[in-house]
Amino acid sequence: MIPRTRLVAILLGLIFTSCEKTITFKPNESEPVLVVEATIENDRAPVVILSQTLNYFNKISPELLAGSFISNAEVTISNGTKTSRLQEKKMPLAAGYTLYYYSTDSSNLSAAVVGELGKTYTLTIKANEKEYTATTTIPVIAKKIDSLWWTDAPNNPNPDKVVLMGRFVDPPGLGNYTRYFTQVQGWHFFPGFNSVMDDQLTDGITYNMQIERGVDRNNSFNLEEYPFFNRGDSIAVKYCNIDKATFHFWRTMEYSYSNIGNPFASPNKVISNIQGGGLGYFGGYAVQYKTIVIPK
Secondary structure, three states: OOOHHHHHHHHHHHHHHHHOOOOOOOOOOOOOOEEEEEEEEEOOOOEEEEEEOOOOOOOOOHHHHHOOEOOOOEEEEEOOOOEEEOEEEEEEOHHHOEEEEEEOOOOOHHHOOOEOOOOEEEEEEEEOOEEEEEEEEOOOOOOEEEEEEEEEOOOOOOOOEEEEEEEEEOOOOOOOEEEEEEEEOOOOOEEEEEEEEOOOOOOOOEEEEEOOOOOOOOOOOOOOOOOOEEOOOEEEEEEEEEOHHHHHHHHHHHHHHHOOOOOOOOOOOOOOOOEOOOEEEEEEEEEEEEEEEOOO
């Protein structure tokens, strides 16, 4: 005799099998959406990269990515008293591809807008017969990085691996947001895997914390090894005060990155400060630098 629970399972299986049919559907083609990656740092010119979203089912290739950059847009930036139109520039990439971006017009430096601490900036973009705007502030440097040092990497069999530590000073008063990057041997600055932080737990105190090595998300990396540096490394830390909108963009973006492929992750929406239907962000950075050389 078949046990009752097994019998119920068999009957349910027969019912669902008999009702099964093939369902096919074709997703709607959506219009490409403007993606903005725009930054302005203290004492530096703004940099704006414009691209467009790709179809979900597209096969990603270098040609497709290179073709997603948007040129011939009208991009202006204002600090409230001066408005400057940015010039389209080109940067050659590998394999003959080109990156288009917008920055200060070198032929009209008198009208240039340069990042200043404590100032607010408005970005306006006109592209594909649409207009987009975004606003950001370069904060004053309130939260500071005081010093760097290193220790041997704990529980790591490789004696060349080290942990970078930093001491940070957070003034009293909530609302200090930061983002950090690291550079090794004079190469590019890369953001940390979790690069942004608020001061909910550190308000008004001086504290020590590990500084994990920044990661290039365009390449694969070892999740167990990426936080460490190596003996002989010359390291620069770029530590930035940012505004709340920039913090929330990167907080939600990095959460999405870390949960790609995780079926149990909570749904997440990346919070953009681009108005007019675009994606991405415009962020102001109040930058500090600290350097250290790890002896071999």
